[in-house]
Amino acid sequence: MKTMLALGVAFALIFTAGLPAADAATLAGKVAFEGTAPVAEKMAMDADPTCQMLHPDGAVADDVIVNSNGTLKNVFVYVKEGVTGTFPAPTDAVQFDQHGCQYTPKVFGIQVNQPLEIINSDNTLHNVHALPQNSKEFNLGMPIQGMKLKKTFTSPEVMVKIKCEVHPWMSAYAGVLEHPFYGVTNEEGAFEIKNLPPGNYVVETWHEKYGAQTQNVTIAGADEAKELAFSYKG
Amino acid sequence: MHRYCQAVAAATFLLIIAGGLVTSTGSGLAVPDWPLSYGQFFPPMIGGIRFEHTHRVIAGTVGILTLILSIWLFRREQRGWVKRLGLAALAAVVVQAVLGGITVLYFLPDIVSVTHACLAQTFFGLTVAIALVTSKGWREDLPYEFDRDPSSLRQILIATDVFLYLQLILGAVVRHTEGLGIAFHIVVALLVLLHVLITLQTASRITGEKKILRPALSLGLLVTIQFFLGLGAFIVKIVLKNTGAVPYPATVFFATAHQATGALVLATALLLTMRVFRRLASRNCGAPVAVPSES
Ligand SMILES: [Cu+2]
Numbered sequence: 001m002k003t004m005l006a007l008g009v010a011f012a013l014i015f016t017a018g019l020p021a022a023d024a025a026t027l028a029g030k031v032a033f034e035g036t037a038p039v040a041e042k043m044a045m046d047a048d049p050t051c052q053m054l055h056p057d058g059a060v061a062d063d064v065i066v067n068s069n070g071t072l073k074n075v076f077v078y079v080k081e082g083v084t085g086t087f088p089a090p091t092d093a094v095q096f097d098q099h100g101c102q103y104t105p106k107v108f109g110i111q112v113n114q115p116l117e118i119i120n121s122d123n124t125l126h127n128v129h130a131l132p133q134n135s136k137e138f139n140l141g142m143p144i145q146g147m148k149l150k151k152t153f154t155s156p157e158v159m160v161k162i163k164c165e166v167h168p169w170m171s172a173y174a175g176v177l178e179h180p181f182y183g184v185t186n187e188e189g190a191f192e193i194k195n196l197p198p199g200n201y202v203v204e205t206w207h208e209k210y211g212a213q214t215q216n217v218t219i220a221g222a223d224e225a226k227e228l229a230f231s232y233k234g
Numbered sequence: 235m236h237r238y239c240q241a242v243a244a245a246t247f248l249l250i251i252a253g254g255l256v257t258s259t260g261s262g263l264a265v266p267d268w269p270l271s272y273g274q275f276f277p278p279m280i281g282g283i284r285f286e287h288t289h290r291v292i293a294g295t296v297g298i299l300t301l302i303l304s305i306w307l308f309r310r311e312q313r314g315w316v317k318r319l320g321l322a323a324l325a326a327v328v329v330q331a332v333l334g335g336i337t338v339l340y341f342l343p344d345i346v347s348v349t350h351a352c353l354a355q356t357f358f359g360l361t362v363a364i365a366l367v368t369s370k371g372w373r374e375d376l377p378y379e380f381d382r383d384p385s386s387l388r389q390i391l392i393a394t395d396v397f398l399y400l401q402l403i404l405g406a407v408v409r410h411t412e413g414l415g416i417a418f419h420i421v422v423a424l425l426v427l428l429h430v431l432i433t434l435q436t437a438s439r440i441t442g443e444k445k446i447l448r449p450a451l452s453l454g455l456l457v458t459i460q461f462f463l464g465l466g467a468f469i470v471k472i473v474l475k476n477t478g479a480v481p482y483p484a485t486v487f488f489a490t491a492h493q494a495t496g497a498l499v500l501a502t503a504l505l506l507t508m509r510v511f512r513r514l515a516s517r518n519c520g521a522p523v524a525v526p527s528e529s
Contacts, residue, residue, distance in 0.1 A: 047281040047282075047284075048280040048281050049280075050280070124278070125272065127264060127265075127266055129263055129266070129341075131341075139263050141265070141267060141272045143273075143278075165262075165264040165265075165282050166264050166280060166282050166283055167281050168281070
């Protein structure tokens, strides 16, 4: 009985620490895009000659990116409801780069109190302004190439907008969560959420232009691999 | 002295346009630090920094001009109340700079931006008033007898000024909250238009004095222009908002021009009011006011 209890405690600890657990599932899927992809607007970067030079063929807006396989990029997918337990913030920083006068990544997830490393890779000045409602707002100048800053968000929030006040076309979105169950769609419109323990969940997708969608998911347990399909209409 | 005061007022008008451009282009936070800009006096002039930093440079210049003005008035001016006007202008410019700093460091809280906008035009009014009272005409004005009882003109002027100042506050709120209280602003606009028309009509009825009729006419003209600029700003900023139908320069133009013309309207109304009251004061005294010599 005692060993059972000890085992139970050990399991509980493993779960709450968010470590890979034996019977956790992987949630994967795709976000399709129906209809014709909008023509990306040209972005005039003449406000800063350095930015313009970095895009000799001209830059286009990055708010809607429809992949060649008919899927939507930069959709934030996360478990909105149903997660129990606490998940300490990873000490590894999320890298957030200002490169070519655009943000990389454009959409990303981060845990509460996880460090966000902001980098300026450009030979020009950027001004990174985060506009959270629940955490402390910051607006910081990064005038030197190679400069790095570390910041954190202290409360969950989907999404926190980040923009550059010098280059009005620059914007990015961070999904700040108390747990690690999130992903962002890639060049194939695919996302993956790993190590999700058994349970009933509400999964939400969020896109800058096309908004949010939700689906209910039940994970029965034991190395389950769930496939989810979402679809946005253009 | 008078010339210098006029120059300060002109520089202040330029500053109001520069400040308006900061808001219209959304460049208020392009420079995150204050009072220095990226820790420098002259940051690279790119993107929104061009507007924000230009505004800071002109503001700094106006600040120095105002300091000189107040010292000059303090040492040379004989009328105590004019000295105090100079000190008030100096105090206003300092408070204005601090508000500008606060609005940057606290990410443009609406209340601070609105106060900064209202104080800007109040300060402009102060510089115009100082320029007026240091003019030769003001000192040498002989008591002027109105053709008819001027009390109606006095009343309508006070009402007009009150509505204009209210309109300034409402306009600043609309501008910094993206349209809050727009209905109220439109209603007061109609009231202002009506009052300015009555002012014009009353002034022309009771006096033939050019120094009153001219600013009254200017006021009528400016308010008319202002009305249409406001209509334009309303259409491009609120009615057609997010439709993509309006080219960006048009939104910048209407909002900034509406604000700058508003400053001119306010200053003209102030000038007219002061001239009328100056003459009424002369009449009540029954004798010309002693004229201190120009320094
Ligand atoms: Cu930038």
